[in-house]
Amino acid sequence: MTNRSPIPETCGHGPIAVVADDDEFFRMAVAALLTRHLGFERVVETGSLDEALAALAELPDAALALFDLRMPGMAGAASLSAVRECFPSVKTAIVSSSTDRNDILTALAAGGHGYVPKTFGAAELVRALGSILAGSIFVPAFLADGPLPARAPAPGGEGSGISLTRRQREVLELIVEGRSNKEIARSLELGEGTVKVHVAALLRALGVANRAMAAAAGARVLQRD
Numbered sequence: 001m002t003n004r005s006p007i008p009e010t011c012g013h014g015p016i017a018v019v020a021d022d023d024e025f026f027r028m029a030v031a032a033l034l035t036r037h038l039g040f041e042r043v044v045e046t047g048s049l050d051e052a053l054a055a056l057a058e059l060p061d062a063a064l065a066l067f068d069l070r071m072p073g074m075a076g077a078a079s080l081s082a083v084r085e086c087f088p089s090v091k092t093a094i095v096s097s098s099t100d101r102n103d104i105l106t107a108l109a110a111g112g113h114g115y116v117p118k119t120f121g122a123a124e125l126v127r128a129l130g131s132i133l134a135g136s137i138f139v140p141a142f143l144a145d146g147p148l149p150a151r152a153p154a155p156g157g158e159g160s161g162i163s164l165t166r167r168q169r170e171v172l173e174l175i176v177e178g179r180s181n182k183e184i185a186r187s188l189e190l191g192e193g194t195v196k197v198h199v200a201a202l203l204r205a206l207g208v209a210n211r212a213m214a215a216a217a218g219a220r221v222l223q224r225d
Helices: 024-037 049-058 077-086 101-109 122-133 141-145 166-176 181-188 192-206 211-224
Strands: 016-020 042-046 064-067 091-096 114-117
Touching (some): 024 122, 064 077, 091 101, 091 122, 101 114, 101 141
């Protein structure tokens, strides 16, 4: 594992990655692999989606962002889709203990650059991440063991159940009240970039095109709960 993948340097410095996982020891292991074998100069470790979004907002030149599927703040593919929309230049992948085919297909449908199982050993993980950094979409080989569905499952959508994280619900409540992103950020003590991603995720989860529609749909969702 000595080969380094060609990844662009940022602003005269080595590339930066963000690793988001609530398992501290796993974050440390991935950070070590990224710096020792894939040429990253800096790896920012975060334990939740909110922390990862705040880090990405402060690091516009980050080359790679890795997300655990089951960490605090993640609402599946809707969260990943919003990250891709708000940070389109960052290569984004899921690194998860789940080997469920629907999880993998949904992450890919959300625009992720790959899905890497945590069951991989260090060498396999380095090869998978190197493939993503080189421009490929990485999926585990076992995905081909069975028939693929006609189309990958999409997040949200009319008639589907809406599952929101606690943070998304807080943001939605403030959207319904007519608050701006700046006001929401101040109220929840978040960065505006973090709020922007949560709003994008809510629009996708609710299947609406703008804040006004989100406020109307959100009021009905909140009343049902």
